Amino acid sequence: MSAFPRNFLHSLRIVSFPMTRPFIASVVTTVLAVFFSPDAALALDKLGYSFEAGLDGYVPNGGGVAVTQDTIGATQGTQSMKVAVVAGATFVGAVTGTLDTTTLGNTAIVGDPPGLDHVTFDLTVPQRFGARIDPLAPDPFNGFVSIGVTVFGVNQAGDSRDTQIDYQTRELKVGSLEPGTYRNLRIELDRMVHGETFETVPFNNVFGTQGSGPNDLIPTGFELYFNKSGNSSQYDHALTLYIDNIRFGTSVPGDYNGNGAVDAADYALWRKGGPLINQTEVADPGTVSPADYTQWRARFGNSPAGSGSDLANGSVPEPGSACLVLIAAGASWLVRIRRAVVQ
DSSP: TSSSOOHHHHHHHHHHHOHHHHHHHHHHHHHHHHHHHHHHHHHHHHEEOOOOOSOTEEEEEEEEEEEEEEEEEOOOSOEEEEEEOOOTTTEEEEOOOBBGGGGOOOOOOSSSOOTEEEEEEEEEEESSSSSSTTTTTTSSOOOOOOEEEEEEEEEETSSSOOOEEEEHHHHHHTTOOSSEEEEEEEEEEEEEOOTTTTEOOGGGGGGGGGTTTTOOOOEEEEEEEEOOEEEOSOOOOOOOEEEEEEEEEOOOTTTTSSSSSOOHHHHHHTTTTTTOOOGGSSSSSSSSOOHHHHHHTTTTTTTTTTBBBBGGGGOOOTTHHHHHHHHHHHHHHHHHHHHHHHH
């Protein structure tokens, strides 16, 4: 501390925030919110497509859709992908054959996906879908827009096969979204209709490499598709969306917030009643129960590789005590900062 003049330290004491109990509580709450926020939760998903150098191979798939590079809706960098669908089109897509995204400087490889089970992306909606053309048209509008995933490929004999998510349960409903930017939207890949056997199985039970299995498909293309209601004279069925930062990830059982590890943040989410990611619940997907705590506790410290981290060797928070530990740690941190400033 001798490197700073004494009057500088005095000025720090004058402008430092009052360390009152409400202030400490507010700062600790802010710290916890940062670590346990949805944006932080999916930070470990691997970036596949960012559209910074172009469209990353994406082209229109179907009539009535245009796919262009844009700056609106860019949530990472300065570029995004604009998807514009004409009013009369009902099922179109944006498809790319660029699967080895290391060529784009990214890390996700769609064509070699051990453990891959979800896609996340950011979406910007410039205007509410289904604006009324006829002022006497019924309100609310009952049309729909949903986004899904198709992975194109070939079987072991080289014949083309398409594999799509279960549209009834896994399409992402976005038709009712208000204008704005939505981050970390997630499409699960745990229910894919196998293009060879027509079974509904996880992504990794569909795709492989040449010779890896008699029914394994080899990916050749990745598509986000847009399924929407068609044209009418009462409403505008045209659709414009901006997509950015398409990522791919692996779920870990017990990782209820999707940050890639089973840790205290998952306990905090469970304690406040969720919502928990269904694909990482072991006991009773879709509900928040004491059994979820038991399963989380048993896996505390696990990572995507399935091995226990250093966390696994520490104590596991008990219901009713973990939040107090976190708050105490935050308060201690603030006290140390204050002492360092005033000394």
